[in-house]
Amino acid sequence: MIVTVRKGNSGSAVKAAQVQLNRYGAGLAVDGAFGDGTDAKVRGFQSSHGLDADGVVGPDTWRALVTGSSGGTGGGGGLLTHTQASSIFRSASITWSSSGNCSNRYSSSCTSFDGLRQASADGAVGLRRSSGCALNITGGTETGHASGTYSHWNGYKLDFGLSSCLSNYITGTFPRTGTRGDGAALYTAPSGNVYARESSHWDVTFLN
Known part of the structure; x- marks a missing residue:
């Protein structure tokens, strides 16, 4: 689900990997070019985190880069910082916006x-990958949303801005499974993720 990069690749996903490596003192130029220097730093990082030092930044290496742990979280409970998540989204060409043009978690x-x-x-x-739709996140972990365990x-x-592409994908791919108390139509994926059609966005609960 994450873009895999290796020596010889270039682009935004490589830049995201370089940014993450620099969090661990790699000292790389964030130029989006996966050359010998980046390859060496990836292999060194992998070795220090108990991963196969193959120089390939795949799912396990990405997980270790953004969480600092080589082990999975079991329930996907590893928590990210805004910078870490932004790098992941940017590498997948996912955008985000807010009315205040800010990222302060304590401001609605x-x-x-x-x-x-x-x-x-x-x-x-x-x-983003399965739908092929452009995604814009309009709501994250900031205050102001409903409370609860799965909040x-x-x-x-995450909230995603409405688009005909996204709406057609969700309603055409997943079965409608009910109506939420506020009237939002619910669609549930086989993974258990729940898509709620609110008036101005899709409210998505990622359970797996």
């Missing part, structure tokens, strides 16, 4: 990814 006019679960970030990237604040939900 912002769109923040602080505290977003790794599984939710992966789910958004998967939705925005706890990193389980």
Whole structure:
């Protein structure tokens, strides 16, 4: 679900990997070119985190880069910072916006990814890939959303701006499974992820 990159590749996904590697002191130029220097830093990072030092930044290496852990979280509970999630979304060509043009988690006019679960970030990237639709996130983990265990604040939900492409994909791919108390139509994927059609956006709960 995450873009895999290796020596010889170039582009935004390589830049995202270089940004993450620099968090661990790699000191790389963030130029989007996967050359010998980036390859060496990837292999060194993999070795230090108990991964196969093959120089390929695949799902396991991405997970280790953004969470600092080589092990899976089981329930996808690893939490990301706004910077980490932004890098993942940027590499998948997912955009985000807010009325306040900000990322402060404690302001309801912002769109923040602080505290977003790794599984939710992966789910958004998967939705982008499978739907082929342009995605714009309009709500993240910031305050102002409904509370609950599977809430925005706890990193389980993201809001996506409405588009005919996204709406047609969701309603044409997943069965309608009910109506939420506020009247939002619910569609549920085989994975358990729930898509709620609200008036101005799709509210998506990533459970896996």
